[in-house]
């Protein structure tokens with residue numbers, strides 16, 4: 241008698257706990273009709289256990305990705321094995337609003353889900369349990385950390401004044417492009433750009449005005465680039481670009497258009513108009529280029545030649561440079 245009472249108590253406690261636990265519990269039969277729907281599910285869906293019992297899960301909650309979840313559940317029935325669905329795989333299965341104060345930034349509740357086969361007294365799998373864990377805190381923290389890391393990575397690759405790639409990152413990009421060429425024999429051209437007589441601009445208008453000129457050139461440069469091109473601030477008043485899939489004839493067309501655009505533009509600083517020009521050196525990858533340094537130094541030599549020739553011009557590297 242006392243054993244019966246103990247067992248009854250245990251069952252009663254268990255039912256109480258199932259109802260109040262901060263985890264969603266659902267039991268479905270073979271046709272996905274709901275047999276159990278605990279307090280957590282009621283609180284977050286607004287649907288009471290009495291009103292949903294015996295009804296089909298997918299009819300009652302049409303937001304659930306039915307085909308996808310059925311496929312998972314069928315394999316649980318078939319293999320008699322539990323399955324886990326992580327929030328990283330699918331942020332949620334049940335579209336519940338997120339009310340947590342800490343993770344107020346998430347609109348919905350991130351969920352980890354376990355699908356558990358339930359055996360009848362005869363041992364056959366007649367039902368399935370869906371266990372829903374609210375993992376919004378973990379998910380939001382992880383996503384925030386990921387976003388911050390991404391931001392940090394971008395910052396570590398970006399030049400603060402111009403928002404172009406910084407020298408180190410540009411160099412990596414250039415080396416990648418060089419290796420790609422070595423593998424696929426693709427065309428690519430490297431361009432070095434230097435602002436003409438920049439020291440005089442600093443001396444005449446002041447360093448802040450000089451900075452503004454650098455930003456202005458970077459802005460015009462960005463406007464001229466394609467998605468696949470890679471541009472960076474190589475030094476103080478020097479920029480470097482890799483034009484993907486571009487031979488030196490097209491690169492020259494690009495640099496001349498940019499040069500003329502810069503020449504025609506003006507920078508207004510403290511009510512004064514500043515006009516600048518740039519010199520540009522171009523070097524197309526050659527099939528016999530040994531390494532990326534040779535490619536870079538070819539463009540640098542062509543730039544030097546452009547300066548020697550009187551500035552405000554583009555020069556294509558040849559072995560005579």
Ligand SMILES: Nc1nc2c(ncn2[C@@H]2O[C@H](COP(=O)(O)OP(=O)(O)OP(=O)(O)O)[C@@H](O)[C@H]2O)c(=O)[nH]1
Pocket residue numbers: 434435436437438439440442446447448449450451454475476477547551
């Ligand atoms: N305002 C500003 N000036 C910089 C920056 N970095 C380098 N400079 C200046 O840029 C000038 C570069 O001058 P030089 O290399 O002598 O060449 P240049 O006057 O441009 O003459 P050419 O290149 O021969 O046409 C130096 O005076 C540097 O101090 C920067 O970030 N901002």
